[in-house]
Amino acid sequence: MLNLVLFGPPGAGKGTQSQKLIDKYNLIHLSTGDILRSEIAKGTELGLRAKTLMDQGILVPDEVVIGMIDSKLKENKAAAGFIFDGFPRTVPQAVALDALLAENNTAIACMIALEVNEEELTRRLLLRGQTSGRPDDQDEALVRKRVQEYNTKTAPVAGYYAEQGKFYGINGIGEIDEIFDNTCNIIDKYLSQPQVG
Template identity: 70%
Template sequence: MLNIVLFGPPGAGKGTQSQKLIARYNLVHLSTGDLLRSQIAQGTELGLRAKKLMDEGLLVPDEVVIGMIESQLAGNTEANGFIFDGFPRTVPQAESLDALTQRYDTGVSCMIALEVAEEELVKRLLERGKTSNRPDDQDETKIRKRVTVYNTETAQVAGFYAAQNKFHALNGIGEIDNIFEQICAVIDKHQAATTQDTKQATNEVKA
């Protein structure tokens, strides 16, 4: 199973690249924000719990988010893999995700982070704000705060996956298709290595 953690600051192009990756590799897109909204709309137990906390101005705890992700894994056992969009954001979340995927006899294949300079991000988001109707895309102060939060979070998670030789940083500035092919090259390399490890393990068992 191919499981990709796709990271990047707001405006880095994660949404565009996610759709292209889903089409090429037949993956299921898991965005924690989308999951929260969906669970709340459906009135599930996890959704009701999350809504109560959010209404009180509290953060949704990791176990609730992990529970939502597990429900998606359980409901898509025939999937070729998943794209985790913007999750995990902390080392404890990354550890929880590793434990969860291992229960389904899989794991995180790689983490790919799109790197874009802050000034370019501000420019992109302010331009996007003209049509997105999102208030946080129209306020430069809020944009810079979002970028700072991302940089703080991703530094920790990047180290976690780097220790597993799974972290890859790519330049997020350039032609969309060129960036996409760079992402695919990383993924294909990991898939080839996984296939080789599986063959080697099989041969050792036979021996």
């Protein structure tokens, strides 16, 4: 099973690349935002818990998100693999995810990080804001705050996977297809190695 964490700050191009990877490797996209919305729409117990918290402006706790990911893994036992987008965002989430995957007899294959400097990210997000309608893409101060928030809270997750020898950084500036080819080279190299378990 090929489980990838696609990583990078807002505006790094994760959405574009993840769709191409899903199509090529037949992966299931696990976006925690999408999962939350779908569980809420289905009215599941976890979804109702999440909605109550979200309505109060409280972040959904890790165990609720992990519970939702667990049910997705169990629903898709025959999957070729999963691509994790927007999760894990913190080291405790990464630890919890590793434990959950181990319970399901699988693991993260690699974390691929799209590396883009702050000026380019700011430029991209403000450009996206002209068409996305998202207010947080239209205010430069807010955009820079999101990038800083990422650098402070989320970037340490890269160190966690680097210690496991699973971290790969890729230049996220350039042609979409060139970035995609570089990403595929890492995945294909991983797939060509003898798999344990």
